Amino acid sequence: MEYPQIEKYEYKSPSYELKKRENINKNIEKHLNIRRFVLSDDNKCFKSIKDNKDEISLIFTGDLLCLENMIEKYSKKDGGYDFSLCFKYVKPIFEKADFICGNLETVISQTASYRGEILTHEGPYYCNAPYEYLEALSLCGFDMLTTANNHTIDAGVRGMVDTINNVKDIGIIQTGTFLKKEDKFVIVDICGIKVGFTAFSTSYNKMQPNLNRQGRINLLNTYTQNRAQSVFDKMKERGAEITVCFPHWGKEYTSEITQRQYSMAENLSNIGYDFIVGSHAHVIQKFEKINDKPVLFSLGNLISHLNTFADSNFSEYTLLYNLKLRKENGEIKSKIEFIPCKIVKNYKGIPFTVLPIVESLGLTEEKVLMLKNTYEDVSKLLENNEIILNTNIEVSSNSIDDLRKNEDKDINEVLNILKDKKKTISKNRSVKINIPELKENDNFNYYKEEKEGIYEIYDDYAVLHSFLSMSSVVKLSKNVDGKPVYYVNNDIEKNDSTRLVYLGKQTNIIGKEAFKNFTNLESVRFFDEVIKIEENAFENCIKMSGLWLPESLKCIEKNVFLNCENLLSIKIPPSVTSIDKDAFVGCNNLTIYCEKGSYADKFENENRICVKYMPLITKKDNNISLNKEIVGTMNGPNDKHPATIISTCYILGTPLPYYAKCKNQPSKYIKYRAFDGTLESIVKLLGSKMPEIDKEELEKKYKAFKRKYKSKKKFKI
Structure with a gap:
């Protein structure tokens, strides 16, 4: 079959191995004989x-x-x-x-x-x-x-x-x-x-x-x-x-x-x-x-x-x-x-x-x-x-x-033309482990077991503690008992069944060794809330061939993709400002796709990884006239205010994002970069669009995030 010049139309081809199938018998004439047009x-x-x-x-x-x-x-x-x-x-x-x-x-x-x-x-x-x-x-x-x-x-x-x-x-x-x-x-x-x-x-x-x-x-x-x-x-x-x-x-x-x-x-x-x-x-x-x-x-x-x-x-x-x-x-x-x-x-x-x-x-x-x-x-x-x-x-x-x-x-x-389907004893679809003893922590409340795993429930958020499911496709919860799941952790040493994971829509951090030794994992569906991937998170994910990291991501820590030997391509957005030099050890066939001049571009030059350039910011809204760059869109909270500020503290040293419901986009919440993490900078940026804010509620939400990320950034009101 002849192909047009693929490179004429593509920045990159998908990361899969081309197949040669010898047993396809195309009887074109049989089909053409029954055509009505x-x-x-x-x-x-x-x-x-x-x-x-x-x-x-x-x-x-x-x-x-x-x-x-x-x-x-x-x-x-x-x-x-x-x-x-x-x-x-x-x-x-x-x-x-x-x-x-x-x-x-x-x-x-x-x-x-x-x-x-x-x-x-x-x-x-x-x-x-x-x-x-x-x-x-x-x-x-x-x-x-x-x-x-x-x-x-x-x-x-x-x-x-x-x-x-x-x-x-x-x-x-x-x-x-x-x-x-x-x-x-x-x-x-x-x-x-x-x-x-x-x-x-x-x-x-x-x-x-x-x-x-x-x-x-x-x-x-x-x-x-x-x-x-x-x-x-x-x-x-x-x-x-x-x-x-x-x-x-x-x-x-x-x-x-x-x-x-x-x-x-x-x-x-x-x-x-x-x-x-x-x-x-x-x-x-x-x-x-x-x-x-x-x-x-x-x-x-x-x-x-x-x-x-x-x-x-x-x-x-x-x-x-x-x-x-x-x-x-x-x-x-x-x-x-x-x-x-x-x-x-x-x-x-x-x-x-x-x-x-x-x-x-x-x-x-x-x-x-x-x-x-x-x-x-x-x-x-x-x-x-x-x-x-x-x-x-x-x-x-x-x-x-x-x-x-x-x-x-x-x-x-x-x-009788179909294959005989041999009856096999189905695998145990879940791993049974004992729920850990309760922690002695002022903010920790209890453990909750869901079908995909065990969660730690805190005052204002939840954390995935153990990944239990052995299904080929697993969707992690967005909320557990009304608490948003911000952190994905895992203490299970190996998983050879799961092939695709959908993170919850509010996940901010993929924790240390979260998917280590998931030997059949092909990909992870990210949402634009993930800001950090911690050490060894995807170590030995040998079936993973391509990833597109989310436009919210800031930090990729040490050995995140250690020995992912079949990882052929990874798209790193310009939002990333920190990549450990050992993040891709053992990824010998890797090509990084990024924007020219971005942090990822500088990283690959220093570490001699193959790079190709392509635009990676996909979500823009020309209807918003504010001066700051729009870095994404998402469904925001439904609140009585015409705009709602939600504190989601970044890792130490990075800015505090917020979400504003805009007059000309009533069905969307648009995420902007603030000057820093202070309320004053948010007020300055929004100007007349700033609603009345319940400051006690805002401070409460901020403190929950502050506990989570162990941030020392001061929050001025």
């Missing part, structure tokens, strides 16, 4: 090979995921994979429609590691599925796939190029990411009605800084109001009679709509997009009309492995969005119906599949039991009494005949 002679649109019709049916699906559980379950005895059973029960519906489109929320790259081979390498998440997953999407009837989502560049430009070429080679229409500077949309002539499609994303798993400006502009389709307007205008100029926008937006695993989603929906509908169909939440979100334009905020997942999160909300439910368009007297009339579905495990032996509630597909007693409450729950999630949930739609008669024949067969005959 071809590129027009003038290369300006895709055109249906069917005759024109007065009425057409389009189906949009939810997110198409393929994570490690699915990859494992659908692996074949003789090598390779077969995912066709995932879509066995929706295929008859797809074959009756004139156009099928879904959001491909994974990379499809044969040169990168699959999800499961690694869980992450640099960003917080990583997705890459086998080529056979794409084949299954083709064979079940997908005509178009969008690729504008947060996983677009999980495997870098190389992985993105693999994905685009694989999709196009198999004959499926694609938009959302691009190989060069080109139109950010496609026009599809569906049986005589020209429909324009575009797909925008709002995030890329913190991987977009790896791309330079040319890469971000040419290869991605990141939402801005100006770009959305420009794309709409060009689609109309190209002859689009109907326009559809697929925004990838919002928060995951919640049915709540963010203010930004509402704002984007308002903008898109004002621009003139006829239909707005969102994704990313992995659950169904509400349907409503905004400026008389239909907006569905999320369809949920069409397929996933159902490892639901604790805070997930009905993530097993999904929808097929059935849009019918009809030409009448020169106008196009539309009708929207939704087909409720549920993702189920082990239905007739199939590991994961999606079951639609469609009467003509046959509602057996077993199926009815598995689909119990689906109709009612989906109705509640959509929050709209005017919607139509249709369970009595036409399906392909040929497909339903084949389906019923297979239903009568022994399911083992269908599944």
Whole structure:
């Protein structure tokens, strides 16, 4: 496969080992023979090979995921994979429609590691599925796939190029990411009605800084109001009679709509997009009309492995969005119906599949039991009494005949291509240790055991004392018994199970030897609150290949990454002002990525470590007119004051940060550098924006931090 000049678009490539897979059998001709659309002679649109019709049916699906559980379950005895059973029960519906489109929320790259081979390498998440997953999407009837989502560049430009070429080679229409500077949309002539499609994303798993400006502009389709307007205008100029926008937006695993989603929906509908169909939440979100334009905020997942999160909300439910368009007297009339579905495990032996509630597909007693409450729950999630949930739609008669024949067969005959899954005794998922005796400390109160570990609870904060979990992915608590977890410590000597750790959002310090001898740890998800990493924190983390340190970090102590022999890259932000000369002993293949002239740049020159330059400050807000540099954004406390000062004392000798809610950014708290740690400097900086402050409360919070960091800095009031 040919690649564009990757260095032309990237500051750095992801830190994973390139793969050579010999057993991928691409039968391109088989897929091209079933394609329903071809590129027009003038290369300006895709055109249906069917005759024109007065009425057409389009189906949009939810997110198409393929994570490690699915990859494992659908692996074949003789090598390779077969995912066709995932879509066995929706295929008859797809074959009756004139156009099928879904959001491909994974990379499809044969040169990168699959999800499961690694869980992450640099960003917080990583997705890459086998080529056979794409084949299954083709064979079940997908005509178009969008690729504008947060996983677009999980495997870098190389992985993105693999994905685009694989999709196009198999004959499926694609938009959302691009190989060069080109139109950010496609026009599809569906049986005589020209429909324009575009797909925008709002995030890329913190991987977009790896791309330079040319890469971000040419290869991605990141939402801005100006770009959305420009794309709409060009689609109309190209002859689009109907326009559809697929925004990838919002928060995951919640049915709540963010203010930004509402704002984007308002903008898109004002621009003139006829239909707005969102994704990313992995659950169904509400349907409503905004400026008389239909907006569905999320369809949920069409397929996933159902490892639901604790805070997930009905993530097993999904929808097929059935849009019918009809030409009448020169106008196009539309009708929207939704087909409720549920993702189920082990239905007739199939590991994961999606079951639609469609009467003509046959509602057996077993199926009815598995689909119990689906109709009612989906109705509640959509929050709209005017919607139509249709369970009595036409399906392909040929497909339903084949389906019923297979239903009568022994399911083992269908599944005999899959690997035998040997039953093994599961590992003990937690380490049992005795809770330590209570400390004699004025501020210490008690120990509290959570599923991931034991915490020390103090008057104003909590500390992780022991890391107990043996799960492959572990999320540490943000708060325990209402106390923020500021410090991550650990007295467990070894962990060979955990592969990915999410720190709590209020963690300030990663303590001494916190993750020492975590021999399978691939990465840690930092938030912009961590200011210090103490000695030997990641010693012997031999599976770690790449890290992006947070923009709040100040100090990296001695032997933090001792003998992390496979650590290939680390991004060090300009906020770092102290790195011990022995921080990277044993990291023989390391390249430091930093900004030119930063402390990290000087450090590598003195210590002869390979360095490459790239911009690393990603969060800026041009709406704030104060003179001091904005160094990050975060969700702040909700307080009755128009602005709230929270004392979070830095390590000795560094400034005291604070958070201010600004008038022109009412939903965000913006973090600034103060002149020093005194209240006077904060007042001087904020000027007239300074609210009334409860000084006793402020001093109390400061003292809590002062105890924690053992700081001697004076706090003047």
